[in-house]
Amino acid sequence: MTDAIRFADDWARWHAERERNLAAPHGFLAITSLRWLTPEPTRFDDAPGRWSSTAEGVVVELAEGEELDVGGTAVSGRYVFAELAERASVFARHGERALEVAIRGGQAILRPRDPDHALRTGHVATPAYAPDERWALRGRYLPFDAPRAVTVGAVAEGLEHVYDAPGRVEFEPPDGGGAHRLTVFNGHRPGHLTALFTDATSGVTTYAAVRSLSIGPPDDAGRVALDFNRAVNLPCAYTDFATCPLPPAGNRLPVAVEAGERLPRERGGPAA
Known part of the structure; x- marks a missing residue:
């Protein structure tokens, strides 16, 4: 099995698990x-x-x-x-x-x-970009001197969320054009990070309000892996009964991240 095939198979298994969780009886x-x-x-x-x-x-x-x-x-x-x-x-x-x-x-x-x-x-599988190894990037974690409380908006009108941001991650897209930085929040597991972002595909081929990327713990040199093939929709991409946070200021990427989950059928997206 070639590395490219293994990469695609790993992604397919991950995405199938995502769909199983999304369509769980009480999801x-x-x-x-x-x-x-x-x-x-x-x-x-x-x-x-x-x-x-x-x-x-x-x-x-x-x-x-x-x-x-x-x-x-x-x-x-x-x-x-x-x-x-x-x-x-x-x-x-x-x-x-x-x-x-x-x-x-x-x-x-x-x-x-x-x-x-x-x-x-009636759920139909979420469409996604084909896995592309070019969007499995290496980045650098830039911690703040101390975590910062960051207030963000929400898809629910009038609601705000407050998260602790331990730092930023810096990376360069596969086509170059210079480095970009994303403010990150603490992830669901110790040491892990979460980036909420939009990009030039938002509102076009991906959900307009937000996508999320989980990032593993930085290594001893501060290096992190950012696999945008695993950028996911939050619940608000499917249902109006969600309270999802919006990305913090500065987390709108000027590039088109043509990787990860796309606009669901529930919001007018194409068939998977």
């Missing part, structure tokens, strides 16, 4: 609504109980005969989801549905998820 494609909770207890048509955001936490008041499963425990009556952390989620189950309770931008939300939701059952 983002299963979300049926996004509810911004207030102090006023409110009943919604896609979730049992009356929901509110209080000083105690998120409260659900279940009527007689209504029940939720929270962490394997059946709950009824009044239940408090206390001490929710920003960007964390807690899930309750109601039959085949999952109810996500979370804090986003300091505000409490409820997002019911139904495996039979049409967006999930």
